[in-house]
Amino acid sequence: MASLKTQYEKLGESVVRMQQAFSRIEKERNDIQSDFDSLEKVETTIQQQISEKQVLLDAIERDLGESRRLLSRRKDDISNLQNRLGAIKERTSVLEELERNRDGIHPVVQDLLSVPSEESSDPSFNSMPDHSDMDCTLIADVITAPIESAIAIDLILGPRSHFVFSPDDELIPLINSKLTSDLKGRVGIVTRQAIERLAKPDIDLSSHKGVICCASKLVQAAPQFKSVVDQFLGFTWFVEDLETARMLSSQYAGALQFITKHNELVDFQGNVILGSEDSATGLISRRSELRQLQQQQYILDVQIRENQQEVQRLTNNVHQEEIRTKRVADTIQGLNEQLVEHRVKTETQRQRLKQLQQQSTDQDSEIRSERARQHKTQSELRENEQIKQTLDTELHRLDQKLEQADHDIADLEHQRHEHQRTATALQIDLGTVDQRRTALREQLRQFQEDHHERTQTISQHEQQLAEADYRLRESVMHALHASARLSEKYLQKQKARCNTLTLHKRQQQLTDDRQTIQLSIDELNKQQNEHTSQKHAWELEAGELRLQRNQLKDRFLEDYNINIEVQKPITSGEEGTDSDVEQEIEGLRRKINNIGAVNMEALEELTDLEDRFEGLSTRFKDIQQSKTNLEKIIESIDADSRRLFVETLDQIRLNFQTLYRKAFGGGQADILLEEGVDVLEAGVEITASPPGKAAINLSLLSGGEKALTAVSLILAMFQFRPSPFCVLDEVDAPFDEANIGRFINVLKDFLDDTRFILVTHSKKTMTAADLIYGVTMQESGVSKQVNVRFEDVDEQGNFSEDVLKRNKAA
Numbered sequence: 001m002a003s004l005k006t007q008y009e010k011l012g013e014s015v016v017r018m019q020q021a022f023s024r025i026e027k028e029r030n031d032i033q034s035d036f037d038s039l040e041k042v043e044t045t046i047q048q049q050i051s052e053k054q055v056l057l058d059a060i061e062r063d064l065g066e067s068r069r070l071l072s073r074r075k076d077d078i079s080n081l082q083n084r085l086g087a088i089k090e091r092t093s094v095l096e097e098l099e100r101n102r103d104g105i106h107p108v109v110q111d112l113l114s115v116p117s118e119e120s121s122d123p124s125f126n127s128m129p130d131h132s133d134m135d136c137t138l139i140a141d142v143i144t145a146p147i148e149s150a151i152a153i154d155l156i157l158g159p160r161s162h163f164v165f166s167p168d169d170e171l172i173p174l175i176n177s178k179l180t181s182d183l184k185g186r187v188g189i190v191t192r193q194a195i196e197r198l199a200k201p202d203i204d205l206s207s208h209k210g211v212i213c214c215a216s217k218l219v220q221a222a223p224q225f226k227s228v229v230d231q232f233l234g235f236t237w238f239v240e241d242l243e244t245a246r247m248l249s250s251q252y253a254g255a256l257q258f259i260t261k262h263n264e265l266v267d268f269q270g271n272v273i274l275g276s277e278d279s280a281t282g283l284i285s286r287r288s289e290l291r292q293l294q295q296q297q298y299i300l301d302v303q304i305r306e307n308q309q310e311v312q313r314l315t316n317n318v319h320q321e322e323i324r325t326k327r328v329a330d331t332i333q334g335l336n337e338q339l340v341e342h343r344v345k346t347e348t349q350r351q352r353l354k355q356l357q358q359q360s361t362d363q364d365s366e367i368r369s370e371r372a373r374q375h376k377t378q379s380e381l382r383e384n385e386q387i388k389q390t391l392d393t394e395l396h397r398l399d400q401k402l403e404q405a406d407h408d409i410a411d412l413e414h415q416r417h418e419h420q421r422t423a424t425a426l427q428i429d430l431g432t433v434d435q436r437r438t439a440l441r442e443q444l445r446q447f448q449e450d451h452h453e454r455t456q457t458i459s460q461h462e463q464q465l466a467e468a469d470y471r472l473r474e475s476v477m478h479a480l481h482a483s484a485r486l487s488e489k490y491l492q493k494q495k496a497r498c499n500t501l502t503l504h505k506r507q508q509q510l511t512d513d514r515q516t517i518q519l520s521i522d523e524l525n526k527q528q529n530e531h532t533s534q535k536h537a538w539e540l541e542a543g544e545l546r547l548q549r550n551q552l553k554d555r556f557l558e559d560y561n562i563n564i565e566v567q568k569p570i571t572s573g574e575e576g577t578d579s580d581v582e583q584e585i586e587g588l589r590r591k592i593n594n595i596g597a598v599n600m601e602a603l604e605e606l607t608d609l610e611d612r613f614e615g616l617s618t619r620f621k622d623i624q625q626s627k628t629n630l631e632k633i634i635e636s637i638d639a640d641s642r643r644l645f646v647e648t649l650d651q652i653r654l655n656f657q658t659l660y661r662k663a664f665g666g667g668q669a670d671i672l673l674e675e676g677v678d679v680l681e682a683g684v685e686i687t688a689s690p691p692g693k694a695a696i697n698l699s700l701l702s703g704g705e706k707a708l709t710a711v712s713l714i715l716a717m718f719q720f721r722p723s724p725f726c727v728l729d730e731v732d733a734p735f736d737e738a739n740i741g742r743f744i745n746v747l748k749d750f751l752d753d754t755r756f757i758l759v760t761h762s763k764k765t766m767t768a769a770d771l772i773y774g775v776t777m778q779e780s781g782v783s784k785q786v787n788v789r790f791e792d793v794d795e796q797g798n799f800s801e802d803v804l805k806r807n808k809a810a
Contacts, residue, residue: 006462014469015370021476022363029356036349039342046339050332057328064321071314078307085300088293095290105283109138109162109187137165139190140283142228144220147285147292149238154282155265155273156215156236156257161283163188165228195227201234203256210244211237215259235268246272337501344497348490355486359479366472373468377461384454391447398440405433528616535613542606642679648720649673655716663712663742666691671713686713707734708743715746722753729759737764744768 097103140161145153154161166172169191205211215233236257239245245258245266257267265273653671660669667690674682686698688709698706711731718726732740740762747756748768758765766772774786 010462010465010469012374014465014472015367015374018363018367018370018472022360022367025356025360025363029353029360032349032353032356036346036353039346039349043339043342043346046335046342050335050339053328053332053335057325057332060321060325060328064318064325067314067318067321071311071318074307074311074314078304078311081300081304081307085297085304088297088300092290092293092297095286095293098286099290105138105162109164138283139163139165139228139232140287142221142225143233143284145218145284145288147288149215149218150285150288151282152238152259152263153215153219153233154285155263156259157232157284160188160190160232163190165189165225166191169193190228192227195231198231201230203252205237205248205256208248210240211248212240212261213238242266242272246270340497341494344490344494348487348494351486351490355479355482362475362479370468373465380458380461384458388451391451395444395447398437398444402437402440405437408433528619531612531616532620535609535616538606538609539613542602542609545602638680645679651720652716655719656713659712659716659719659746660688660709663708663739663746664690665742667693669709669712704734704736704739707731708739711743712746715750718754719750722750724754725757726750726754727757727759730761732758732760732762732765735762740764 138161139157142165143153143157143161164187166189172189172191201214201216206213215236215238216229218238219229219233221229235255236259237248239248239258239260242260242262242264245260245264248256248258249266249270253270254268257265259265267273649671656671657669661667667688669686669688672685672687673679674685677683686709687696688698688701688705689696690701690705698709701709732743735743741764744765750756758769760766775783776786777783
């Protein structure tokens with residue numbers, strides 16, 4: 001009883017401790033759950049930031065692409081404008097050259113008119129030439145016409161554009177005297193008095209159908225030359241077409257002439273002048289074209305400057321966008337790293353939360369188990385107490401009976417003499433009491449043995465309880481050690497990820513450094529080549545200088561018997577007095593002057609160059625030796641590669657031929673290399689001839705034949721270098737039943753070294769498998785895996801009892 005009470009008390013204390021441990025686990029689980037929720041919120045925030053930054057990055061990249069496209073278009077526009085400007089400048093240069101040379105003007109007129117030495121820089125050419133000798137002006141200098149009508153004005157004026165306009169009749173004798181005295185040729189002269197004496201144009205055809213305007217309305221001239229313009233152009237009208245011009249010419253014959261928009265001229269006599277004329281041949285059209293070209297050149301210069309400014313602005317924008325893109329990309333990368341760290345922490349907390357939930361569940365189960373054991377022990381204790389009370393009651397009753405019997409014996413002994421007749425009866429009663437006493441004592445002994453057995457049972461229960469408590473503590477310790485190891489593993493995993501990121505960054509940095517070093521090496525090689533070329537040039541120059549020095553020394557020695565190396569100054573007594581000696585001295589001086597100044601540092605420079613050449617030669621030899629060694633290594637690698645390739649190809653070729661005949665039940669197949677080409681660069685051609693067919697290219701085979709040929713080739717390569725496992729994903733889809741059977745037979749030959757995992761929908765392929773895994777969806781969105789072994793199914797398709805028992809146990 002005492003042991004049961006002790007066991008009951010210990011079980012109660014164990015339950016209290018377990019409840020306290022359960023409370024601590026629940027508290028820790030709640031804390032970790034709150035931390036887990038916080039980490040999930042932070043992760044969601046980081047993901048939102050990454051999404052926002054990614055959207056911003058996409059927008060920036062779109063803007064950057066648009067800016068680059070706009071920059072490319074602006075550069076193309078600048079190129080087109082520069083091409084146009086170059087053509088315009090070339091044409092302007094030609095026209096300006098013609099203007100400077102007064103091309104098209106009769107030489108007599110050129111000499112007659114005093115042309116200034118420098119022409120006006122005004123692009124409009126509105127200023128009139130200033131003639132110094134006499135106040136004369138060329139008719140072409142008087143009139144300014146737009147480019148659209150300049151050729152027509154030249155056609156209207158004809159040779160009159162070369163006439164000289166004189167404001168006074170008195171200048172005609174001076175001009176005549178100049179012509180007769182100095183110049184040869186003829187000159188047309190128009191004076192103001194002669195023009196004023198002529199009739200003024202008084203016919204107005206502006207309202208006539210088909211008439212555009214009068215020719216004098218299309219030109220510009222100074223007010224003092226208005227009468228000249230009216231006289232030369234006032235009798236000519238622009239019309240729409242040649243038919244209108246001829247009709248009006250018939251009405252106004254001899255009075256007016258007409259010209260069309262296509263420069264078709266009908267003169268005063270009704271003669272029609274057709275054809276085109278180059279603008280460079282007419283003075284007015286040439287100057288109009290030159291004026292327009294200069295204006296276009298100015299406009300193009302302005303446009304090019306504006307486009308260049310726009311290009312500079314776009315270039316700055318592109319540079320800023322690239323910087324901004326890099327900054328946003330770096331931000332996204334940093335956020336991704338933070339997201340990875342938070343995910344690692346979240347995963348750690350999730351695993352810890354699962355562990356605590358499992359510990360809480362286990363602890364709750366143990367608490368229930370301990371409470372059940374406590375209740376069971378309490379029930380046993382109550383039962384034992386009830387049995388003890390019953391036994392105590394019965395023993396007390398027997399003791400009372402024994403005392404009563406003793407009193408009865410004493411009374412009988414006292415009354416023995418008195419009751420002899422009843423002695424025998426009392427002795428019989430005494431024997432009976434003794435027997436009952438012996439039986440009661442035997443029953444008491446049996447009760448004591450039962451009590452001892454129950455005491456042993458309680459001791460065993462206490463020992464089992466202690467062992468359970470020990471196992472509980474050991475389980476808790478194992479769980480804590482496992483949690484600690486798991487936490488250490490997660491920390492190591494996180495450190496490994498950090499180290500991986502660091503190594504990746506270091507690898508990228510080393511790659512950049514390697515590229516920089518490679519660029520430096522290329523630059524040094526380039527400098528070495530330049531230095532070598534320069535050294536050779538200096539050596540040649542030094543050789544030439546030494547040769548020239550030796551030649552001069554030999555010439556001085558041969559021609560003048562002067563040894564420059566041992567020459568001493570000439571004394572006064574040795575000077576000659578002959579003129580030949582003086583001439584010789586003078587010649588020597590000229591030769592010495594022709595030689596020029598002597599570079600005193602040439603020898604030092606030559607020594608430095610020779611030292612540098614030796615150093616560069618040593619480096620060059622080392623590089624050449626390294627190159628030779630590398631070429632030898634490459635040749636050795638190529639030779640080994642060729643040998644291994646040929647050996648591998650021969651073995652695969654034999655395997656392919658064997659497997660092809662087995663897969664097709666006959667036929668032939670071969671792997672051929674391209675002839676006349678290095679084996680490492682040669683193409684590979686596969687020929688196949690199924691049973692009953694000639695050797696044809698793979699492209700002419702059917703789909704199933706192509707697939708079976710490809711599988712044969714893959715298995716031939718796999719047979720050359722097998723692996724323990726091989727995964728085939730629906731390779732039997734194009735096969736018919738016969739080909740599937742041969743395909744399975746081919747696979748069975750590999751089962752000694754390889755296990756095949758096949759993904760298939762073919763029932764015949766499934767029948768050849770040892771184990772089938774099926775994936776089914778019993779509920780929407782929930783997949784379930786079903787596996788079947790053929791040895792677990794009988795011929796009627798029923799599962800064996802062992803399988804059913806195993807499934808129930810699982």
